[in-house]
Each structure stands twice: as C-alpha cells, then as structure tokens.
Amino acid sequence: MGENSASSGRHALQVTVALEGDGASIAQARHLAADFLTRVQAEYGLSVSQRAMDLSQLVVSELVTNAVNYAPGPVLLDLRITGDAVEIVVWDGDPVLPVARAADVGRVGQHGLEIVMAVAQGFEAYREPVGKRITARIAHLDDPGAAFPGQRTL
Template identity: 75%
Template sequence: MTKPVPLSEDGTAPEERAIQTTAALEGDGADIAQARHLAARFLARVQAEQGLPVSRRAVDLTQLVVSELVTNARKYAPGPVLLDLRIVDGMVEVKVWDSEPVLPVARAADAGRVGQHGLEIVMAVAQGFEVRRGPVGKRITVRIALLDDPGGAVAGRNSL
C-alpha cells in the first residue's frame, strides 16, 4: 500500500511546487531597481539552494526583461504592479501584471526612433512571450533559458 503524499495548501505535492518569488511594486521611483535586484537574488537562490545551474547570460537577460516590463508597466498603467518569477522546465518565467487593459504592440523597427524599443528587446531575447488580458489589466509572461546552448546558439522565440 502506498502512503499518500501530503499536499500543500495549493493542492500540489511538494516536488511539484514551483520555485518562485512574487513582489508587489507600489509605484515609487525605486521599483525598477528593486525588481532587477529581486530577479538577481532569486536566480542566485535558485543556484545556491536548489543546485540548478544558471548562466550569467540568463541572469543578465532576466534583469533586462524585468527592467523593461516594469518600466512599461510604471509608464503606462496606473496602480501597483505584480512581479512573479518562477522556474519552469529549465527556464525562468517572468510574469508582470498591471492594471492597463490595452495590450502592448511591438513597433516596427526604426533605427532613427529614440526610445520605445523595450518590447522589441524583450521579444528578441526571450524563448517565450505571451500577453493576456485579465479581468483587470493584463499579464505579460516571458521565458528565458537558464542555460546557454552548448553550441553557443541562442534559442529562438516560441509562443508559450
């Protein structure tokens, strides 16, 4: 007879629970720096406590993506922003919720345009990108590989 596995409050077995951290950002001038530091600390914890390898490139790209998404949320959406980081299938998944229901659209490439390249950058470095409208606002989800391709190639973007 097998012994039942105790479930957590969310109904998952301990080994099924995601490695994650979540932060509510309230809108002061330190949000972007706070979010970048949270991302770096989270990935350092993933390495130290979980023994998962994380490349320097993954840390840098995660901080870049977090910075761009939080900047856009602060710029275009009133109210707080929720940042969620978790490890899923060898990737760091970055989710940013904000109160603005309008979905962002990457603009056409224009080398002469100053600024407003954030979404283009995020889409270029991510292995997965998704935007969903919610009951209030929207959620942007980006996935970044924890490890570099051994051949040095950067994986292309896939839908989530």
Template identity: 65%
Template sequence: MTEPDPAVQGGTAAELGSPRTSVALQGAAGIAGARRAADAFLTRARTEHGVSVSQRAWDLTRLVVSELVTNAHKYAPGPALMDLRLHGGTVEVAVWDSGPELPIARAADAGRVGQHGLEIVMAVAQGFEARREPVGKRIIVRLPLEDEPHDFTRPRRLG
C-alpha cells in the first residue's frame, strides 16, 4: 500500500467548513497508516487552526482509530476508508468498510481473551453510531477535544 499523505488530503477550514481529512486504507499496513493520519490531522488542527486538543483526546483518538480500522481489516473484505473531522468541540472518527454486518458489543467478560475493542470504543466515546451504507457500513465515533467529566456507563447516540 502506498501511504497517504494526510496533510495533502485535508482542506482548509474555509474550503470544508471545518478541518477534515480522508484516507483510503488497505490491509494490515492500513492500521499504522491510520494512526499516522490521525496524528497528522490533530497536529494540523493545532498548528494551522489553533484548535486545543488535550493529550487524553489525542490518545483516545489513536486508540479509537486503531480499534475501528483493525475491526474493518479483520471482519470485512477489501479496502476501508477513514474520515476525520472536527465537529462542535469533538473529533469525529468515521470508518467505512465493505462488510454488511453491524458490530455488536458483547457483554463484559473479564475471562474472555480478545474481542473487547468495541466495548472499549463505546466506553470512551461521547457519541457512537453504526449504520449500514448502500455498500457496507460506517462506524462513527465522537470524542471530546478537551478533558471533561464523562459518564462511562453509556455512550450517547449521534444524531
């Protein structure tokens, strides 16, 4: 896979309404590329747009990107697309893949090895949405850019 240059793919705030970037991802190499794209996007948001991004938001964005792109690679054939944008004090991570099945969070089980990614994503998300697309599905997660108290008992649905 040719690694995308996320700095080139995003537009200016005036062109797009808010900072955003889109990256096409293919295979296992796409997971590391997605994390690099998230880092570049958040760096650009700070330096070019003066957006405050807490270290917690940065770390959680990398975590969510890793989990969503890993799941897309693991459970759906073909490429995946990742969109990042700033929206109302949040960073929105959206991952599309060609798999038609919506993910289902499993009941918490401390004895289960693996398959905790969606549980983790939903626990840290300010908003979570999984929706079918004409082809495949899109998972959208919103994370606050600033540290704030969060009710970890239930993610809020987007919409």
C-alpha cells in the first residue's frame, strides 16, 4: 500500500492511497480508515462518533471488496473530511456502474451496495475516463434528533 498524499487543505483533511487490488487490500483499507479518523481527532480536534468510525470502516470495506472482486487491477482509496461528513471515494478500473439488487432475504452475499446505500447520507457513482469512481458520505457526528444515531434530520 502506498500513501500518495495526506493534506490539510482549506476544505478537507484528506488521505489517498493506491491499493494493490488483492484480498489484502480490504483489511488495509479498513485500517487506513480507522487510522485516518483517529488521526484527525487527535491532530485536529475533530469529533468523530464511534458509530461514524464503525460505519466508515464498513463502507470502506464494502466498496473496496466490490472493487477487488469485480474490477481488474489497482484500487484508489481517498478519505476526506468535508464539512460534517467523512467522504469515502473508491476508484477502480471497471467502467460498469454498480446497481443495487432488489432485496432478497434468501440471497447469500452480494449485499454490499445495499448496505452502503442504507448507512450512507450520500452515495454517487460516476464513470471516469478510465474506470469508475464511487463516493459515499458518512456523517462524522450523530444527530441527536434523528430516528437512529447517524441519521440526519431534514
């Protein structure tokens, strides 16, 4: 795993890494997410709820797993804090955009995208000149007025 950048810009605290695109990449990505959020808390005093920490690792794991399983080659993972959210961006070399499947309690596996869409406050998928880019946003603080922790009230 090679770390390409870690910066504290005007708008975002950020880290970007290139992952090999193999099975070890999934665990590396989860650890990177935990380390990144721990570091922004310690170094910049940013509050990150335990739920946001857990959900960020879950989303990173699901998105990187999909990239490793369905796309050839390396995976690029970008984590950043923008406003009140952790943005998780995963790029891979396959241009086919993911599609959430209809709910099926009998289906074993292939629920990753459903999970991401259920826990994220925002989700986007775009084709790139090479491959695709998936972005998910997780609130880094829980909203006490929400129906459940981590959810935002409108």
